[in-house]
Amino acid sequence: MSIIVIIDDRAINRNILKRLALAVAQDVKTHCFASPSEAIAFMKHQAPDLVVTDYSMPEMDGADLTTHIRAIEDCQDVPVMVITAFSDRTFRIKALEAGATDFLQSPVDHNEFLSRARNLLALRKEQLAAKSRASNLERELMNVERQHEEELRNSIERLGQVIDSLPAMVTAVDTGGRCAFANAAWGEFMNKPSHEWVGLDFYGQLTEVARERNKRLDLKIFSSGRALPPYEVEIPDPMGHIRFFLVTKSPLLDGYGNVTHVVTTSTEITDRKRAEAHLLHIAHHDSLTDLPNRTLLTLRIEEQINACRKSGKIFALHFLDLDRFKPINDALGHRSGDRLLEMVGERLQSCVKQSDLVARMGGDEFAILQTDIRGPDDTLTLARRIVDVLEEPFYIDGQELRTGASIGITRYPEDGIGSEELLRHADMAMYQAKAEGGNVYRLFSTTMDHDARQSIALEAELRHAVLSEQFELYYQPQVNLQTNEIVGAEALLRWNRPGHGVVSPLVFLPMAEETGLIIPISEWVVTAACAEAKRWHDMGHDDLRVAVNLSPTQFRKQNVPSLLEMALDNSGLRASALEIEITEHIVMHGSEVVERELKQIQRMGSRVFIDDFGTGYSSLSYLSRFSINGLKIDRCFIKNLEHDPNDAAIANAIIGLGKSLGLEVIAEGIETPEQVAYLREAGCLYAQGYYYGRPMPADQFRELLDSKSSLLVASTG
Structure with a gap:
C-alpha cells in the first residue's frame, strides 16, 4: 500500500487532490491536512511514500515545509511534489534547495498529475529497494572485513562487479574532489574506461554547468552528513545528445562516522521523460493537424487573462467555422476532407504572430x-487576413477546392473575463457571421447573448409544447375556381404559446428543424x-381532401409512407383524401430513397404536390423523375399578377406546364376578385387565399362547411 500525504489550506483543493491521488493506483491511501504542522506531526510517526x-499557505510556505520534512529521519528522501501558481523560477529554486523533488503549475493538469505521481511512487519504491540492497551490501561488507585479507579483496571485487552490473551510473568523490570509484556504466557514458577515472579531478572532467552543480551539492553532503532527496537532471552525452537522469547523492562514512566520500547514483529516465512528454502532447494537441486543442487553448486563455489582469493589456479570441466544408467532405471523402483541414491549419498559422496560438x-x-x-484595428486586420487567405483556392489531388470562414471575435476584458465566457461569446458571434451568409467576421455584441438566451428559452418551451400538446391546426379553404366550391383545405400549424397567444410557425419551425423536434411535431x-x-x-362532405406539409428532415430521418399509413389507419380516412405538400428542395436534392417513398405514397392512393413552385432552383427534370401530382403557384407570383407582366408570364407558364404534364395547379395567396378572374381565364382550376378565407380553427371550418351554401363567393365571376 502506498501512502500519499496531501497538504493544502483550502478544502476544495484538498478534495480535488485527494480524488486525483486515489486514481493514481488501486492501493493508494491518502491523509489530508490543512495545517502543515499537523502534517509534520503525522509524518514523524508514519513516513509517507509521496x-x-x-x-x-498561511502557516508556512512550501519551501519551509519541505525543510521540516527533510529534518524527519525517515522522510529525508520521500518525494515531495510542490504545486505553485507562481511562474517565477525563484520560488522553484527555493523549494528545490529545501529538498523538493518535483513541481506542478496550478491549475493542475489532471493527466500530468497522474503521470508524475505514478512516476514518483515508482521512484519511492526503487529508493526503498535500493536502500534494502545497500543495507544488505553494507552488512556483507562488515562481514567481509572480519574475514581473511584475500577473502576481503575477493569480496570487494565481487561488490565492484555487482555495482558494475547495475543499470545506473555510480561514482564516488572524496573531499578533495578526486574520483575514488566509477562503475562501468559511468565509463561507457563518458566514453572513458571506469578505471581511468580513479584519482582524476572529477569535477574538472565535467561541463561547467554540471561541475558547479555537483560541487555545490556534494559540499552540502560533506557539511551535513545527510543524503539529498533524489532530483532530475539533463546531461549531454559526449555526442551532444540530451539525456535525462534521476540522481541520488549519499554520504559514505568511515568507522568514526565522518563523511569521506559522496556516492552519486544516476539512473537514466530518458525514455520515461519522452513518454511523459508524448502523453502530455497528445492530451493537449489535435491528432490530425497537431495544432493545440481546446484543452490547451483554454489553459493559454487563462494564462493571458492572468497576465493581462496585471499588465492592463488586451487580447482577442477568433472563433471560426469553415464554410462549405461538409459538401466537400461528403463528395470527396474523409481523406480529402482531412487534408483540407490540415492545409487550413497551415494557412492560419501563416497569418499569425509567433506569440499567437492557432487551435x-x-x-x-x-x-x-x-x-x-x-x-x-489589430483584431479586424487579422480577421480580414484570415478571410482573404481562406478564400484562396486549395488544390488536393489535382482538384481545385474553395471554402471560406465565418469568424466570431471576442476581446478581453470587453466581452468577457473568463475563458468559458470568451469562448461562448466568440461562438455566438461566429454563428451570427454564419447566419449572414458566411465568409465574413463579426464582433460579439451583448444583443447576441440576449438572442442566444431567447433561443434557449424558445427551445425549452417548444419541447414542453410537444409534451403538453399546445399545438393546434388551422385550416384554409381550397376552392374550385370554376364552381367556387370548397374542395378541401390546407392544414396549417399554430402554437398556443403560453404568454404569447397563437404563434405562427415562422417563429418556431426553424428551431424545430434545428433540434429535430420537427419529427414529433410533424407526426402530430x-x-x-x-x-x-x-x-x-x-x-x-366525403369529397373533401386535406393537405399537409412535410419537412425535408422527415424524409431523412423516418419512413414517411409508414407514418402516413399509420395516420390513415388510426383515423379511418381513405388515402385519396390526403395530399402531401413538399418543397422543391426535397425533390431537387432527393435521393433514391425519396424517389421510392414518393412513389409508394402514390401507390397508397395519396397525392403529392410541389409547394411554392418556381421560387427554388427549379428543374423540370425532377417532374418526370419523381411521382408528382400537382403544383402550387407561390403567392409572390400572384400578388402583382394584374400589374407585373413578368409575374403574369410566370403564372401562365406554370399553369401551361401543369396542363401539358397532366398536373393539377393550385394558386396560393388569392386576395382580389381580379386575381380570381385572371387565373380562371388562364385555365387554373384551384385556388386558396384570404379572398376565400383566412386560416381558421377546426370548429370554424366545420361551421363553414355546415353553412347553407357550399359556395364561398357566389358573386365571383
Whole structure:
C-alpha cells in the first residue's frame, strides 16, 4: 500500500487532490491536512511514500515545509511534489534547495498529475529497494572485513562487479574532489574506461554547468552528513545528445562516522521523460493537424487573462467555422476532407504572430488566440487576413477546392473575463457571421447573448409544447375556381404559446428543424389532420381532401409512407383524401430513397404536390423523375399578377406546364376578385387565399362547411 500525504489550506483543493491521488493506483491511501504542522506531526510517526503540498499557505510556505520534512529521519528522501501558481523560477529554486523533488503549475493538469505521481511512487519504491540492497551490501561488507585479507579483496571485487552490473551510473568523490570509484556504466557514458577515472579531478572532467552543480551539492553532503532527496537532471552525452537522469547523492562514512566520500547514483529516465512528454502532447494537441486543442487553448486563455489582469493589456479570441466544408467532405471523402483541414491549419498559422496560438476545436472549427494587441484595428486586420487567405483556392489531388470562414471575435476584458465566457461569446458571434451568409467576421455584441438566451428559452418551451400538446391546426379553404366550391383545405400549424397567444410557425419551425423536434411535431400534424378530415367525411362532405406539409428532415430521418399509413389507419380516412405538400428542395436534392417513398405514397392512393413552385432552383427534370401530382403557384407570383407582366408570364407558364404534364395547379395567396378572374381565364382550376378565407380553427371550418351554401363567393365571376 502506498501512502500519499496531501497538504493544502483550502478544502476544495484538498478534495480535488485527494480524488486525483486515489486514481493514481488501486492501493493508494491518502491523509489530508490543512495545517502543515499537523502534517509534520503525522509524518514523524508514519513516513509517507509521496507528499503533495501547495506552495503558498498561511502557516508556512512550501519551501519551509519541505525543510521540516527533510529534518524527519525517515522522510529525508520521500518525494515531495510542490504545486505553485507562481511562474517565477525563484520560488522553484527555493523549494528545490529545501529538498523538493518535483513541481506542478496550478491549475493542475489532471493527466500530468497522474503521470508524475505514478512516476514518483515508482521512484519511492526503487529508493526503498535500493536502500534494502545497500543495507544488505553494507552488512556483507562488515562481514567481509572480519574475514581473511584475500577473502576481503575477493569480496570487494565481487561488490565492484555487482555495482558494475547495475543499470545506473555510480561514482564516488572524496573531499578533495578526486574520483575514488566509477562503475562501468559511468565509463561507457563518458566514453572513458571506469578505471581511468580513479584519482582524476572529477569535477574538472565535467561541463561547467554540471561541475558547479555537483560541487555545490556534494559540499552540502560533506557539511551535513545527510543524503539529498533524489532530483532530475539533463546531461549531454559526449555526442551532444540530451539525456535525462534521476540522481541520488549519499554520504559514505568511515568507522568514526565522518563523511569521506559522496556516492552519486544516476539512473537514466530518458525514455520515461519522452513518454511523459508524448502523453502530455497528445492530451493537449489535435491528432490530425497537431495544432493545440481546446484543452490547451483554454489553459493559454487563462494564462493571458492572468497576465493581462496585471499588465492592463488586451487580447482577442477568433472563433471560426469553415464554410462549405461538409459538401466537400461528403463528395470527396474523409481523406480529402482531412487534408483540407490540415492545409487550413497551415494557412492560419501563416497569418499569425509567433506569440499567437492557432487551435483546432474539433470538426471544421478553429480558434486563434491573438495576444498583445494594441487596439481594435489589430483584431479586424487579422480577421480580414484570415478571410482573404481562406478564400484562396486549395488544390488536393489535382482538384481545385474553395471554402471560406465565418469568424466570431471576442476581446478581453470587453466581452468577457473568463475563458468559458470568451469562448461562448466568440461562438455566438461566429454563428451570427454564419447566419449572414458566411465568409465574413463579426464582433460579439451583448444583443447576441440576449438572442442566444431567447433561443434557449424558445427551445425549452417548444419541447414542453410537444409534451403538453399546445399545438393546434388551422385550416384554409381550397376552392374550385370554376364552381367556387370548397374542395378541401390546407392544414396549417399554430402554437398556443403560453404568454404569447397563437404563434405562427415562422417563429418556431426553424428551431424545430434545428433540434429535430420537427419529427414529433410533424407526426402530430399528420395524425390530427387525418382525424379532422375524417370528421368532414362523417358530416357528409366525403369529397373533401386535406393537405399537409412535410419537412425535408422527415424524409431523412423516418419512413414517411409508414407514418402516413399509420395516420390513415388510426383515423379511418381513405388515402385519396390526403395530399402531401413538399418543397422543391426535397425533390431537387432527393435521393433514391425519396424517389421510392414518393412513389409508394402514390401507390397508397395519396397525392403529392410541389409547394411554392418556381421560387427554388427549379428543374423540370425532377417532374418526370419523381411521382408528382400537382403544383402550387407561390403567392409572390400572384400578388402583382394584374400589374407585373413578368409575374403574369410566370403564372401562365406554370399553369401551361401543369396542363401539358397532366398536373393539377393550385394558386396560393388569392386576395382580389381580379386575381380570381385572371387565373380562371388562364385555365387554373384551384385556388386558396384570404379572398376565400383566412386560416381558421377546426370548429370554424366545420361551421363553414355546415353553412347553407357550399359556395364561398357566389358573386365571383
